Amino acid sequence: xxxxxxxxxxxxxxxxxxxxxxxxxxxxxxxxxxxxxxxxxxxxxxxxxxxxxxxxxxxxxxxxxxxxxxxxxxxxxxxxxxxxxxxxxxxxxxxxxxxxxxxxxxxxxxxxxxxxxxxxxxxxxxxxxxxxxxxxxxxxxxxxxxxxxxxxxxxxxxxxxxxxxxxxxxxxxxxxxxxxxxxxxxxxxxxxxxxxxxxxxxxxxxxxxxxxxxxxxxxxxxxxxxxxxxxxxxxxxxxxxxxxxxxxxxxxxxxxxxxxxxxxxxxxxxxxxxxxxxxxx
Amino acid sequence: xxxxxxxxxxxxxxxxxxxxxxxxxxxxxxxxxxxxxxxxxxxxxxxxxxxxxxxxxxxxxxxxxxxxxxxxxxxxxxxxxxxxxxxxxxxxxxxxxxxxxxxxxxxxxxxxxxxxxxxxxxxxxxxxxxxxxxxxxxxxxxxxxxxxxxxxxxxxxxxxxxxxxxxxxxxxxxxxxxxxxxxxxxxxxxxxxxxxxxxxxxxxxxxxxxxxxxxxxxxxxxxxxxxxxxxxxxxxxxxxxxxxxxxxxxxxxxxxxxxxxxxxxxxxxxxxxxxxxxxxxxxxxxxxxxxxxxxxxxxxxxxxxxxxxxxxxxxxxxxx
Numbered sequence: 001x002x003x004x005x006x007x008x009x010x011x012x013x014x015x016x017x018x019x020x021x022x023x024x025x026x027x028x029x030x031x032x033x034x035x036x037x038x039x040x041x042x043x044x045x046x047x048x049x050x051x052x053x054x055x056x057x058x059x060x061x062x063x064x065x066x067x068x069x070x071x072x073x074x075x076x077x078x079x080x081x082x083x084x085x086x087x088x089x090x091x092x093x094x095x096x097x098x099x100x101x102x103x104x105x106x107x108x109x110x111x112x113x114x115x116x117x118x119x120x121x122x123x124x125x126x127x128x129x130x131x132x133x134x135x136x137x138x139x140x141x142x143x144x145x146x147x148x149x150x151x152x153x154x155x156x157x158x159x160x161x162x163x164x165x166x167x168x169x170x171x172x173x174x175x176x177x178x179x180x181x182x183x184x185x186x187x188x189x190x191x192x193x194x195x196x197x198x199x200x201x202x203x204x205x206x207x208x209x210x211x212x213x214x215x216x217x218x219x220x221x222x223x224x225x226x227x228x229x230x231x232x233x234x235x236x237x238x239x240x241x242x243x244x245x246x247x248x249x250x251x252x253x254x255x256x257x258x259x260x261x262x263x264x265x266x267x268x269x270x271x272x273x274x275x276x277x278x279x280x281x
Numbered sequence: 282x283x284x285x286x287x288x289x290x291x292x293x294x295x296x297x298x299x300x301x302x303x304x305x306x307x308x309x310x311x312x313x314x315x316x317x318x319x320x321x322x323x324x325x326x327x328x329x330x331x332x333x334x335x336x337x338x339x340x341x342x343x344x345x346x347x348x349x350x351x352x353x354x355x356x357x358x359x360x361x362x363x364x365x366x367x368x369x370x371x372x373x374x375x376x377x378x379x380x381x382x383x384x385x386x387x388x389x390x391x392x393x394x395x396x397x398x399x400x401x402x403x404x405x406x407x408x409x410x411x412x413x414x415x416x417x418x419x420x421x422x423x424x425x426x427x428x429x430x431x432x433x434x435x436x437x438x439x440x441x442x443x444x445x446x447x448x449x450x451x452x453x454x455x456x457x458x459x460x461x462x463x464x465x466x467x468x469x470x471x472x473x474x475x476x477x478x479x480x481x482x483x484x485x486x487x488x489x490x491x492x493x494x495x496x497x498x499x500x501x502x503x504x505x506x507x508x509x510x511x512x513x514x515x516x517x518x519x520x521x522x523x524x525x526x527x528x529x530x531x532x533x534x535x536x537x538x539x540x541x542x543x544x545x546x547x548x549x550x551x552x553x554x555x556x557x558x559x560x561x562x563x564x565x566x567x568x569x570x571x572x573x574x575x576x577x578x579x580x581x582x583x584x585x586x587x588x589x590x591x592x593x594x595x596x597x598x599x600x601x
Contacts, residue, residue: 075596075597076594076595076596076597077594077595077597078594079593079594079595081536081593082525082526082527084525085525086508086512086513086522086525087512087513087514104597134592135591135592135593135594136592136594138591138592139592139594142589164480164502164503166502166503166508166511166512166526167512168502169501169502169525169526169527169528170500170501170502170526170527170528170533170536170538171536171538171591171592171593172502173480173481173484173501173502174484174538174588174591174592175591175592176456176457176460176481176484176488177460177463177464177484177488177588177591178588178589178591178592180457180460180461180463180464180488180588181464181584181585181588181589182585182589183461183464184461184464184465184585185585202453203481204480204481204502206453206454206457207441207452207453207454207456207457207481207485208456208457208460208481209457210453210457211451211453211454211457211458212457212458212461225448225453226441226443226447226448226452226453226456226481227441227443227444227447227448227452230510231443231507232443232444234510235443236442236443236444238444238445240445241445244445244448245448249448253448253449253450253451254451255451255453255454
């Protein structure tokens, strides 16, 4: 999304995903690194520690017990309720995003186990139109929470989204209310909801479901906030500090509970889940 | 309609007023002339306002003379009693809250308040509420819940106030908590978009049992200017963006996203604030009356389901 285009704003580089050659150049340190080593290292640069982008599947696999997940996403794809056409038709944008990602939408919902604890997970994929939240994402998140209620499992949502999907207009804005509505059911049922904010968690996603976690953990390098630098520059032209909307800013100002490095996120989740699991059951 | 057309109408209106003054003087009989011009004015108005583009409506929704929330409140709820402060970080004049009596019952009121003058807008930040505003709103929502007061929200904001202070106080989290609270309330809730319904800052207090809009109000995921910049990479494509976003009251009613469009006088709410306030009050009372007859649990359940069901998508074909 253009909001995050500014160089100084990039915390995670969206590296060339399609390049299948053996080597890749890290955009942060410029080193040529062995692609397989990067992959084995959770997509972290072995040379400088820069985080490369994770697809939804890679993210899932990095967090859960090996071979424990099953994709239970609803088999749905977005409509184009407004017949939206900016520089290209919305329908075409969706098709292109599907071809690029191999996913029907910008999120997958899965059952999985983390340190043996069965959970329901929702994981966003930023490659799919900036991980933006339209009707499909809203529906999938709600479905995930409802499955969590049905199966009496904790719900974990890993966000990577620029916010609401403009092309679905008010249908997108109302997903903020939709997800909040089902979130309150999860609360009624006293099932834990852990929100994991990764790069980036902003706009309508940060201002709704992502901020409603019982516990909120951010991945190191996440950008977290409501209005990006571009919006602020064009509305109030305020000077912003270098750490604006970074993980440390969010922690310092009390937006989140904790920050974890990518390689320790799984242990972080396991530790949290332990407190909600009754050994005497 | 363009703004220059509106100026023509205003000029003609002023001319007629002048002639009326002259008409009062001895020896002047301008009745015929006045009638002729009034007929002309009326037909021009009908022509101009019959075919408002979406962008015209955006401009009407933001019109400098458009009645603000307090203008409506003053007319509809004369005993409005303002409450201040979020009990935490301050008071936000861009989001006013209070109690009032409507049709013999106490109601809690939340409203974005724009300023009329530059000084007022310095204080009220053009109706862009800060975290203090949303936390005050949430506090008053809870107050309403405790005492069974129905909640009335009037929406008129370009969006939540962006910037360092807002982010430091977690504006996104404050909006999210308002949404969650609105879904948990058992009291009746009615929201009316009276001017601009700008994005997250608007929906935070608008996720109600019933959502109404004044005819020339707008409700949108992003401003046309923002959409033009982000999607068209061209700030001048605002007319196109306004059209594409589907942000007008009639369009949103057609899409099934709002419950009622409240008609405005020809030329917009600012032409006849009293008439508009009457229509708004009647609509709010009618919806509250209907909602009050429902069982609180059933009402909350209906609200949750209403929002749960929003969104259009189709099932993936097998094997694709």
